[in-house]
Amino acid sequence: MTTTTTVTIGAAQLAGAVGLGIASLAAQAIVGSVVGGRGGGRGGGSRRGSHNRYGRDLKDEREALDNLLEMVFLQDGTGCGMKLVCDLAGKEEDELVGEDLNILALVGPGVPxxxxxxxxxxxxxxxxxxxxxxxxxxxxxxxxxxxxxxxxIRGITQKFLHLGA
Structure with missing residues (x-):
């Protein structure tokens, strides 16, 4: 019983961090669907028309990613997700693994x-x-x-993401 309580508290504390990892996987699907929808169509459309479509896709993509971050934030009661992002951003790129880079890509550029x-x-x-x-x-x-x-936080988030692999 004590073990279950400890795990539950740990999961609640890490909801934001694990949520960022899961959201980064969802973000890959969102970006992939937008990228998959670009170009590659039959000729005949004007370049300008394609450019406008591409612009809307990017706006829709960013909005979807921001919505994912909002959902994660609402679960990040202890700030572990924010600490994870801060920690990842402070590392050299060669110290980061794929999941780390995906989380930073999901977040986007740092803003003061x-x-x-x-x-x-x-x-x-x-x-x-x-x-x-x-x-x-x-x-x-x-x-x-x-x-x-x-x-x-990184270790637990990566273990959680690899459970389904």
């Missing part, structure tokens, strides 16, 4: 806190966390509400 649209969205919060990590700030201190360090 205070910039962006108000009210803040989940996407803004994770982009702020990325910016904080990119500056070399101490993620463990800034996101202290998450009881684990970035390495622990």
């Amino acid at each position: 806190p205070g910039e962006g649209l108000l009210p803040k969205s989940g996407a803004d919060v994770y982009r702020n966390a990325r910016y904080i990590g990119e500056t070399g700030a101490p993620c463990d201190k800034i996101f202290a509400s998450c009881p684990m360090n970035g390495t622990e």
Whole structure:
């Protein structure tokens, strides 16, 4: 019984981090469907028409990704997802694995806190966390509400993502 309680608390604490990992997989599907829909059609359409379609696809893609981040943010009660993004952003690219890179791609470019649209969205919060990590700030201190360090969060998130593999 105690083990079950511990696992449940751990899962609740990591909901944001694991959610980011799962969302990054969903993001690959979203981006793939948009990329798969570009070009490759029969000739005869104007270049301008294709450009407009491509622009709408990119807007729809970003909106879908931002919606995913909002859903993850709503589950990230302890801030472990934000700590994970901060930690990943502070690492050199050669230290990151595929899942790490997918999470950073999902989040998008870092944005300094205070910039962006108000009210803040989940996407803004994770982009702020990325910016904080990119500056070399101490993620463990800034996101202290998450009881684990970035390495622990990465390990658990990667194990969870590989359960279905």
